[in-house]
Amino acid sequence: MGGVNNTVPGSSNSTAPTSLGSVTDFSSLIAFFFTFGALRDWIKIFLFGGALESLRRLGLYLYRTFIDSFWITAHFDEDDPSYNWIMLFLSKQPAWAKAREVEVSTRSFGLNSSAIMVPGEEDDKELSLLASRKLAYLPSPSMSYSMWYRGRYMAVTRVQTQTGYYGQKQETLQISIFARSHRVLNELLLAAKKQYMSASEHNISIYVSDSSNSWRHVASRPKRNINSIILDPGISELLVDDARDFLESKAWYSARGIPFRRGYLLYGAPGSGKTSIISSIAGELGLDVYIISLSRAGLDDSALSELISELPEKCIALMEDIDAAFTQSLNRDAVSGPASEDGKPAPPGAPPVPSTSRLSLSGLLNALDGVAAQEGRILYATTNKYTALDPALCRPGRMDIHLEFKLASKYQAEKLFSSFYLPTEEEKKVEKDSGATVDDAEEGEEVEEKDSGYNSSASSETDLIPPSEKPTFFGTSHRKQAPKLGKKQVAKLAARFAENVPEREVSMAALQGYLMTYKVRPYEAVNAVKDWVESEREARLKKAQAAAADSQTAPSTEEVKADS
Numbered sequence: 273m274g275g276v277n278n279t280v281p282g283s284s285n286s287t288a289p290t291s292l293g294s295v296t297d298f299s300s301l302i303a304f305f306f307t308f309g310a311l312r313d314w315i316k317i318f319l320f321g322g323a324l325e326s327l328r329r330l331g332l333y334l335y336r337t338f339i340d341s342f343w344i345t346a347h348f349d350e351d352d353p354s355y356n357w358i359m360l361f362l363s364k365q366p367a368w369a370k371a372r373e374v375e376v377s378t379r380s381f382g383l384n385s386s387a388i389m390v391p392g393e394e395d396d397k398e399l400s401l402l403a404s405r406k407l408a409y410l411p412s413p414s415m416s417y418s419m420w421y422r423g424r425y426m427a428v429t430r431v432q433t434q435t436g437y438y439g440q441k442q443e444t445l446q447i448s449i450f451a452r453s454h455r456v457l458n459e460l461l462l463a464a465k466k467q468y469m470s471a472s473e474h475n476i477s478i479y480v481s482d483s484s485n486s487w488r489h490v491a492s493r494p495k496r497n498i499n500s501i502i503l504d505p506g507i508s509e510l511l512v513d514d515a516r517d518f519l520e521s522k523a524w525y526s527a528r529g530i531p532f533r534r535g536y537l538l539y540g541a542p543g544s545g546k547t548s549i550i551s552s553i554a555g556e557l558g559l560d561v562y563i564i565s566l567s568r569a570g571l572d573d574s575a576l577s578e579l580i581s582e583l584p585e586k587c588i589a590l591m592e593d594i595d596a597a598f599t600q601s602l603n604r605d606a607v608s609g610p611a612s613e614d615g616k617p618a619p620p621g622a623p624p625v626p627s628t629s630r631l632s633l634s635g636l637l638n639a640l641d642g643v644a645a646q647e648g649r650i651l652y653a654t655t656n657k658y659t660a661l662d663p664a665l666c667r668p669g670r671m672d673i674h675l676e677f678k679l680a681s682k683y684q685a686e687k688l689f690s691s692f693y694l695p696t697e698e699e700k701k702v703e704k705d706s707g708a709t710v711d712d713a714e715e716g717e718e719v720e721e722k723d724s725g726y727n728s729s730a731s732s733e734t735d736l737i738p739p740s741e742k743p744t745f746f747g748t749s750h751r752k753q754a755p756k757l758g759k760k761q762v763a764k765l766a767a768r769f770a771e772n773v774p775e776r777e778v779s780m781a782a783l784q785g786y787l788m789t790y791k792v793r794p795y796e797a798v799n800a801v802k803d804w805v806e807s808e809r810e811a812r813l814k815k816a817q818a819a820a821a822d823s824q825t826a827p828s829t830e831e832v833k834a835d836s
């Protein structure tokens with residue numbers, strides 16, 4: 273007879289014996305293994321070893337934390353300007369010259385190379401004349417060096433890591449100082465910065481943005497004396513004084529809630545000195561120049577805004593040919609069509625010019641004075657196409673001062689001539705030291721109006737060579753053969769020169785190029801200038817005729833459409 277089964281299928285009653293069974297199975301398995309004496313010993317060793325290793329690590333960690341509390345370590349990344357300061361500082365440390373293993377390098381760390389030298393190199397005139405790159409001792413990569421600074425022990429390590437980009441290496445310099453307070457590190461950093469600044473005192477530093485959109489120091493250029501740029505009276509003074517006044521007016525701006533920024537738009541003829549005056553102002557005010565290339569591949573609105581927000585507080589931001597980023601006329605309404613050479617919008621039928629820029633005008637406007645725009649910066653923008661610029665770009669607040677640079681005036685031509693042939697103070701000193709007379713014709717004494725510079729007459733050396741064997745060109749670039757002119761003589765010649773240069777017809781760059789061909793022949797420069805002006809005129813006329821002929825043969829929009 274079948275009884276009643278009270279057990280509910282799946283209830284714990286039905287499973288309990290199974291799991292209990294497995295637990296007892298497992299412990300009996302362990303107990304079984306422990307019956308092997310060797311295995312028991314292994315496990316004991318394993319546990320004991322693990323505990324020992326953990327203790328060792330803990331001890332090491334505590335030891336390191338304790339030791340680290342006596343050290344201050346600073347890391348300098350190769351991409352940061354502070355890396356250059358420290359490398360220059362280290363290359364000048366006497367301890368370095370005695371190190372047993374060093375890297376010998378000709379890197380200039382963004383300076384005039386004469387700032388870093390192997391001891392003794394500066395005394396060797398022959399060497400410093402021959403080699404423009406100077407040698408320096410630097411810490412070898414992956415080596416640790418010990419040195420003393422202000423009575424403190426210091427460890428210097430240069431670490432190189434592979435970046436993965438075509439095997440490129442990234443460098444970091446690590447300096448650990450045995451000190452508890454930051455005082456010594458601060459002193460070291462300030463000393464390094466000061467040393468670098470004084471070494472670069474006669475240079476301006478130039479930065480450009482790289483493909484990863486970070487600022488990179490690319491060059492140091494010697495400062496150009498502002499007097500060597502000859503502009504119409506008052507222009508240089510206006511620019512320098514205004515920029516200087518701006519830099520000193522931070523409190524004034526903030527008291528009135530005006531953004532502390534200033535923009536200058538320099539426009540006009542090519543080769544009239546726009547770029548040159550900007551770099552001179554940078555030198556005069558001791559500011560670094562950050563070049564923003566609007567046509568850089570990959571530059572879009574957000575990248576530009578990021579770049580501008582990363583500018584340091586006092587600097588010059590330079591946008592050359594501000595119109596160039598936009599192949600379309602720089603107008604807000606995109607339908608305005610491509611700009612022509614002279615900056616005027618192109619005729620309605622002209623074919624569109626393909627644009628590679630991902631930058632929009634509103635992006636540029638926002639970057640210049642949006643919320644992220646940097647305070648304290650001076651912006652210089654240059655263009656040859658003033659009329660093509662959108663009024664929004666030129667309005668005060670973005671471009672506060674607009675200055676036209678024209679073709680050369682007679683005044684400029686005269687000044688340029690004088691600055692070319694009058695000896696500088698340095699040249700006068702050298703000539704005085706060598707016993708040469710400079711002011712032969714100083715008191716109005718008439719000298720023979722003839723040059724004796726290179727290629728004006730054959731030297732005695734060439735006279736000795738038979739005519740058949742004479743080289744086709746025998747140059748003797750001896751500046752010493754230039755006539756020594758006094759102030760009055762130069763002034764007279766300069767006035768005659770300027771008489772023959774028509775007002776606002778040639779650029780200063782063209783005049784400079786012309787005078788360069790008569791570097792040591794001032795008389796010939798004066799005599800030939802009339803013909804040169806004439807030939808320049810003819811060349812311009814021919815170019816204009818060729819351009820006109822080209823535009824007549826250029827296909828119309830309908831023809832372009834039909835072709836495509």
Ligand SMILES: Nc1ncnc2c1ncn2[C@@H]1O[C@H](COP(=O)(O)OP(=O)(O)OP(=O)(O)O)[C@@H](O)[C@H]1O
Pocket residue numbers: 500501502503541542543544545546547548549654655656677780781782784
């Ligand atoms: N006013 C000037 N005084 C002295 N030199 C000048 C002057 N203008 C131009 N130059 C000389 O001409 C060359 C070109 O000058 P610069 O590049 O400053 O002209 P620019 O106006 O910026 O030209 P662009 O518009 O083509 O960029 C430089 O070598 C500079 O020395």
